[in-house]
Amino acid sequence: MAANDPMVVGIGRSPYSRNSGRTTGDLATEACRNAIADAGMALSDVDGIIEFNVGDSANSLNVAYALGLPGLRLPVDLMAGGNVVTQAVAMACMAVQSGRCKAVLVFRSLNSRSGQRIGTYTGDIRVGGDDQYGAPHGYMAPGQWFAMWCRRYMHEHGTTYEDLGQVAITTRKHAGPNEAAIMREPITMEQYLASRWIYDPFRLFDCALEADGACAILVTTREHARDLKQVPVQMLDEETFMGRHPDSWEDMGHLFSAHSAPPLWARTGLKPADMDFACIYDCFTFTTVGVIEDYGLCEKGGAGEYYRSGKASYGGECVINPHGGLLSEGYIHGMNHHFEAVMQLRQQAGARQVPDAKVALVTAGTGPFGGGLIYARA
């Protein structure tokens, strides 16, 4: 235990919706203000902001200005998607641990339903870079890359459509009591299998729920956390592993998580069975399957059975995505997983509280790029 251990001391968000009618800058500012107020920290103590911005977002300096800050010691704008969330949190933690910053906000703001829908393109377009080879075949959307991964994964590990469906059904069930979740009506396997194909092997219910909204967390040190309002949540450690474009990965039977999981377990001395719950980045049902198998919550090829037997839910082994994840709470690009993890570890999650939750795994990303971290109640 050290005075400079990194702690999440505040969480904030805007309402999540299908059509915010607001700018991403306004949404981001609300989420950040709420995180600072939640912590009970003086606004003037915030001296760093990190955000990530595939599609639409809000610039760190613009948000600092909108919050009334004169400037920042650490403005970071990552040209990246949900694969960098745990890395962004780790960067905030490093900034406060090193003493460069006193308090750092990490946020994501997007109108991913009413504004820029990721993976949807219109009009006559020219495509360069990584996607110039696939785009002329109508193959250029994240949902397509990871459907490609999913098919290979199913081939190698025996994962079935029904296994994917188990993830969708359980995740929706968890969203039921969550008033912030956009989709709360339960779904059955019949409904899952009847939902329309998007990119086979993905049906509609395999895909994240596009949403508008913003979510933020505030990080500072143990020392500074003492004077604040909430029980702090410690970020114990984080490990990221990133490859390039999804098509370039040689072995689609193993995700980034096959690389990021072992060092995280080794350094923390923790094991999958120690996790009271997990917030797994679930841009697609397949992501959850591959990531929990790589992190060792179940054996390779065993995720479907893990869900089917109730181990991924209340009364089982490890509640996965108690908030309903990106699939049902909404696609706030994985920042909402951190909000949920902190609520649970503070025992503030109400009807969906995981009893006596002390330690949690939170992941980010899918396919060739992502990371994971462990939060613990301090």
Next chain:
Amino acid sequence: MSTKPNPPQPEPSLDSAPYWESLKQGTFAIQRCTACHQWQFPMLGACRHCGGTLALQPLSGKGTIYSFIVNHRAAAPGFEDLLPYAVALVSPDEAPKLHIPGRIVGIAHEDVAIGQRVTAEIVDHPGGEWKVPVFRAGPT
């Protein structure tokens, strides 16, 4: 006048322009290192294995389906008439660790499978002057 939208057009970089020009001339060729002889896809400025000089070298066009999807939704305009259709990542025989994307032709999308043998064909790409490789399923 047709109002049908065109599919996305490639926008070559300095590294990839020779690949697209080669297709226009009717040759499906990707980069190979002149020093360590490793094949490379996508196109880069130098060999990622040894930093050596790259040259385009024709592929036989024969390969195996590594994975595939069936598009029931068009991610971009220009493909509405094809739906549903299969796109695969193909491992060329010469460089089985590489994955080259392309449409699968000559077979119903329901019959596409991992491990199937395919042969590349070069076809005109609607909406511009480019040609693209597609993969025909069947004995090679």
